[in-house]
Amino acid sequence: MTAPIPRKKLIEVSIPLEAINAESSRRKQKAPKGYPTAIHKYWAQRPVAACRAILFAQLVDDPSAWPDRFPTVAEQEAERQRLHRIMERMCLWDSSNVDSIMNLARWEIARSVAWALGEEPPSKDDRRATLKYLEAKAPPVYDPFSGGASIPLEAQRLGLRAFGSDLNPVAVVIGKSLIEIPPKFSGFAPVNPKARAELGRGASWNSRGAQGLADDVRFYANWMREEAIKRIGHLYPTAPMPDGAQGTVVAWLWARTIKSPDPAARGAMVPLVSTFLLSSKEGRKVWVVPETDEAAPDGYKFVVKSGIPNKTDESRIRNGTKSGRGSNFTCLLTGSPISDEYVKSEGMAGRIGVRLLAIVAEVNRVRSYVSPTESHEVVAAEATPDWEPDGTLPNDPRSFWTVQYGLNTYASIFTKRQLTALTTLADLVREACQKITSDAKTAGMPDDDAPLNSGGSGATAYAQAVATYLALVVDRMVFYGSSLCGWLTKDNAMGKSMPQQGLAMSWDFAEGNPFGKSSSDITTCAKAVADCLDEINCPSPGVVTQTDASRIEYGSQYVVSTDPPYYDNIGYADLSDFFYVWLRPMLGDIYPDIFRTLATPKESELVASPYRQGGSDAAEEFFMLGMRNAISRLAKGNSAYPITIYYAFKQQEQSQIGITSAGWASFLQAIIDAGLGVDGTWPIRTENPSRSIAQGTNALASSIVLVCRKRAADALTITRAEFIRLLRRELPEAIDDIRKAGVGPVDMQQSVIGPGMGIFSRHAKVLEDDDSAMTVKTALAIINRVWEEIDQELDAVFDPETQVALAWFATFGFDARSSGELITLANAKNISTNALFDSEVFEDLRGKAALTPREKLPDDWLPSKDRTLTIWECVQHTARVLNAKDGGAEAAGRLVAQMGPAGDQARKLAYRLFEIATQKGWSQEALIYNELAQEWSHLEETGTHVSQPTIRPAQAVFDL
Template sequence: MSQNIKAPKKLIEVALPLDDINAAAAREKSIRHGHPSTLHLWWARRPLAAARAVLFAQMVNDPGGERGYYAGKTKAQADAEREELFKIIRELVLWENTNNEEVLNKARAAIRKSWRETCELNKGKSGFDPDKLPAFHDPFAGGGAIPLEAQRLGMESHASDLNPVAVLINKAMIEIPPKFAGRKPVGPIPEGEKQGRMESDWPGATGLAEDVRRYGHWMREEAFKRIGHLYPQVEITAEMAKERPDLKGIVGQKLTVIAWLWARTVRSPNPAFSHIAVPLVSSFLLSTKKGKEAYIEPVVDANSYYFSVKKGTPSKDSARGTSAGKRGGFRCIFSDAPIDYNYIRDEGSAGRIGTRLMAIVAEGVRGRIYLSATPELEIIANSAKPEWSPDVKLHGKCRVNVSNYGLDVYSDLFTPRQLVALTTFSNLVQEARVKAVNDAKITGMADDGMGIDEGGFGAGAYGDAVAVYLGFIVDKVSESLSTICTWSSSPKNELIVSTFRRQAIPMTWDFGEANPFANSSGSLEKIVPAVSKVIKTSLCGSVDGNAIQFDARTVNLSDRVVSTDPPYYDNIGYADLSDFFYVWSRRALKSIFPSLYSTLAVPKAEELVATPYRHGSKEEAEAFFMNGMICAINNFANQAHPSFPVTIYYAFKQSETKETGTTSTGWETFLEAVIQAGFGITGTWPMRTERGARSIGIGANALASSIILVCRKRDNSAESISRRQFQRELREILPEALETMIGGKEGASPVAPVDLAQASIGPGMAVYSKYAAVLNQDGNPMSVHDALILINREITDFLTPDSGSFDNDTLFCSTWFDQYGWKAGPFGEADTLSRAKGTSVDGVQEAGVVQSGGGKVRLFKWDEYPDDWDPKKDNRTPVWEALHHLIRALNKDGESVSGGLLARMPERAEAIRQLAYHLYTLCERKKWADDARAYNELITSWHGIAAASHEVGHLGTQCTLDLGD
């Protein structure tokens, strides 16, 4: 397509209702039932709310754009129209509106309107058909959230990824549902179920969802016929009840086992007991629920031992199992001899780590019932003889430390009984597929002789589609059916904790084995309806989608809209991790997708992750990542539709706030790749897609925000500028941009202090990236690292109180806080500093912000401020004092009371907010986590505080001053 294109600015390049998007994204993390994340595990999947909001804002024109179509609007008109778009976003991001057609149609109409306006500006040019929206493409599709939301917004959606597991997830999310939309189910209703109301039609993917439920039920019943003997119920005997009064009322009952709890064992290092395999147990706790506490007690008898389940609370030493502490290894239950990790590694490498059954968890009428293990149940478990095992080697982060103990291939992560179960389920996927194909033909569905991988739409393809989701069910069962799973004794969650508690496979010593036939977490009884519900409630069926396996560096984007979430430098080894699922998925689905499953394991060599073990060194891994990412992003810049910016997610990690500002190796490398690929950055937005603000670990190496980079291709005629010119432009542009971010202009929502350092990089990088190069004094191009230092310096200068119109008392308090925090310091130093700042110790003491006496001076903390303070009756109110009174009110009484306080000093709103940002940055630098959190929470609550302030003002003082909400 010609580059002589008129491209109006998009909303995402100007403004967003960030608070609303972040709130919805944070809330979505707690939603499980029906959410696409429960269809199949994928690591670091974007929240649907964030993806939907970004795509919408990427597609609609900003009403205040200075180019082309909008040149004639007044500011008031533009602001009013922008607010209408904000209203759509606020509705759009709510989970309840995921499938609200009324809300979605508003968004789709706004997108089509903007597209028609853009086509009008480019009338006669190829590719601008007002009746056909451009298609969407995510070249790093991963878990499929972004392609799914593009489809939901009415765009033909394309997804590509190198990883076959990701490709299959995207096929299940965007490709399969539209193929079979509106079809009624073909499978027989499970025996024993009531016929229920006959549906007159099956909208969207509801018919497909129902068939997945029906064939999933058949698969469970058929599997139980074949291997149910390996999962027997346990009968409560009179002998059991002798020492357990709580069991007397259920003697003779047969209970379904939820889980078997095992300990790994090694031979005792003590020569006297070296013939005995002793347990390695990190905790003997079974339940910590009040009134129902239970634990395991090992009973030693000469040269043997057994485990006994006890009711009540154990001693501290008993609760911690046989552990000798975090780094101490374990202790022998016979001799108390230490069993260090070197010894355990040697035993593991020699194949001498075994298992021993410790306890059984059964389902009672009123909750879990914990029972002692019996030799008979252990014999049954060990009698399983798997016909097949996935002997694919573990790599990278999957190895973590398990390979140190002899767990080198995937079959090592499962007990024989687990291998039998998962192999049986995998085999049944194909049997269910055959049944679905035959049932489809019987109900009259045509058969075009083609499978789904060949583009078929008939009975054969339909059977393939059902099999895909049944394969996902097997994958989800495998998460809860490995020896990496543990048992949670938490009062709220007495259950199996699945394999992927984090993005790795760590060694576990005592593990829980779930019963896939029970009615509890990790079972088919729970997983089958959960997968069916996702298909029914969250997947689209109205617009075509397509998912392919392809490298992002070379995939054909052909004038498509691009939004993507690339790998994060070295944070997640997707290819390594997804082998866990691939080995089972390949067995179940290889005949349906032969090319997708052509390799024994997930392809790894070309994955764009900076993994040193693959590339020889950290430097070579970084070079591989950098070169590959430049190539991929260059592909976006050259092929993406020129009327739309490209949006790229980047999860900010490995950050350190130092005197030079916030930096990150992965972040810098990624920015370098974006700029070298030919993009200019026209906007950045921090989206809190990982965790809520209150759980942020200040200074922690944790994913906190996704930074959304908004990029347009840089003009080929861009010139180079000097370092001095670059600094001059930063000083001209950054103050206004920062004022907007902290909420000082156009009523924008404030960016949280924890996000400001990352977000404000955007305007600075916009200056840096629009030029071919910024040249240092020696004539060499300035690096991204050096540019970030200069940008951060300007941000610090803007936020420091000395640069603003702060009162002298506040200047003193800020500098004193920097030196001493809340601790006391020498009076002499305080006296000298106060004079330098144009005030006095007596003055700041009179203001009520410091305590002075005994030759010492200290600042009052906010919880020491009086509750009855009234700014209108205070003759000396530094901004410092006003800020900390607001924090006191927020922490003690919430947004309403703090809003009422702000309503009595509205003229101080902007100064209070700017000081809060400065103090947050200072506290983060000094790693004062609690203090930093207080300043961050004030800003994140600002919208509510200001709204409460306005309400009080209208009802009482009729305040009309701008509070920046």
């Protein structure tokens, strides 16, 4: 087979970025049923919309690569927009199993592969032929840092052979569960007795993909539940409800306690409570009131109240016994302070206890809060686990905050009852595996005794596959089943052990009932895992291995797309041990090579970890060397295709916009040192915009996808002055293309890095005045400075009215100032103030002047009727109409269509106004211009479909 010649791919020219970002953000806010990230917790997992779209654009040719088929610029752009529309539909999660959409996406990839090989593509309507062609002729996709396996999973969904690897054993198990096991047993009927009985009565199994596996996961998880209840059900009693009924407990809410340092408390153990509020629902809040009771332990008890608390009690309820930051509290009995240092010393001495705050129980699907009872505290204390997970927590204060309070082992962050439940269920995973093997043989599944890890596909391997998912179910229970899980008062639900990227101390915590109806119960956890399997219908094979990325020997056939570690953002290995210590006892016999060590490998983990590597300088050097080695190896992949590499920004890096960020600069430096050139950058929104840090702001995209190609062997060396000249010559057109591609103003600075670094990285070196090689950090600063200069030069191209308005806006916004200020600005642009008033850009306030507010602009304005049309008016009227109740995209599109040549300049002005508003801190104004700029391409398209008045020649002349 002749290797395809390198051709420009769609991702190197244009992608429908806003549609991809919208879907990515949507799924971060609320992951739908069956979304693959729910199969197991992992960190910094990319949204499938982004992975799917990036892979598609990485493999599909840009129309400009085929001038014989698309000879004109117009034809190329029309084809490009057609591909964009496919991507917009394809990237939606709801399209994942819609054959008509996914088959079209697969065929487009097959077409590009076929054309490059000089062959005809298979029939567009023949799904099987397209899949067969892709498996035989399309390059396989490799992700050497596969993590949560989002990239190889989406490669599979696109009909491509998928390969992933990771050093982290937890990531490897996740990858196997998503891309390796499902295709192996695709289409298999379930083997459990219930399903066999139904099939024996004449029912047929006509489901697809891994739905048979999913059915068995649900069945055998329920079998584990029933077996566990027989063994430890007595530890989970019902709760007496106010009406005398017995309710199924959802969760027990506990507070940690400590001996009061005040002698007046007579050695009482007092609660450390961050809040007494249990439910914050308006009109029916629920809270705990501590009351004096000489008969109760330590002289107090907790009573649950509900309704509307009085204002005097609100602060006490909200803050509990917490006092300020850290672990500072107040003694419940005497009001004396309990210092952070005292709490830590008592914790390290093992003298922190617990006290039951309240019980959450349910009857007939109605959830209620009841006061604690002594019997429930006693039964919890009776639990004695047969074994505990091994391992000591790392002494890393960046991510592990329980160690300083004496909770320094993995076992110590669970209550004895939690340990009893989890160890019992972990043991049952192994028992279930034996039962599934027997049931599979009874169901008629052949068995060669070959284990799953050795490529087996019979009854033994199938049972081990189901057991793998059952272990993930238990691990999900671990995630919702430690003493670090808070109670979510807004949602009346269990919190997680690790809501952030670390293990934080929780002073009051929720202990879920594994046999109740909460996020921590086995039925709920099994449903989440099985639902993921239901949605996996990937036709191509996949393989995930445990491999160090810096030691991989790539074949030249692979297309590489990867999401590597981000400098010092996340300590994957340390965090993964929280799960590994549970997975190892359950899956060690099934995957002996993956679980051969007591903990996850750490010495070779490619992150900058000062506590492990001896300081920040040594950590940076370690990261740089390792990343350079890893990228040097992946650069040996298929040269006919670009490489895509994700980089995730931390929030502090976003505020620096990548200029002074050590992680960002080091990452780019490693790419360039590895012999790659940066061909483009696409900002992807992969974080939840509802986060407090992003609300009401123009938050930057949280990831950048870098598009890279191998640098030419004969690349030239240039000087700093030549680099700047090239930037000034090439960036304006590149910036214009980025805007036309729909990149919003908020993401421009990150996007401009692409063409800027493209110029820098296509050269062997850029020499400074002293002949030293320019660093990436310096190049980034220069690129940003030149970009700002280009934008400022654009101001002079606008019409005089717009220039004056822009200068006024940059200084005063929409505020009124004396007319003398306007006269000065008008004289500088050689225009009269009367002309500014007549144009309706400014309003005359009798001795004062101001920009005309959007709400005062005439509702009947049309570009075709305005004889003094200005770019300023075009922007402000379009923004007004787009956001009006009786306006919207169609009305705004009609205005844009009438602007003619002025429309392109109006788009540029929207970007400029966003930058000014952002610099001034006018967040609401900046949001308006960001939305307008992002929507401009859609408005242009909308405008072509609505009827337009004829523009008279005199009005149409707008030569800028």
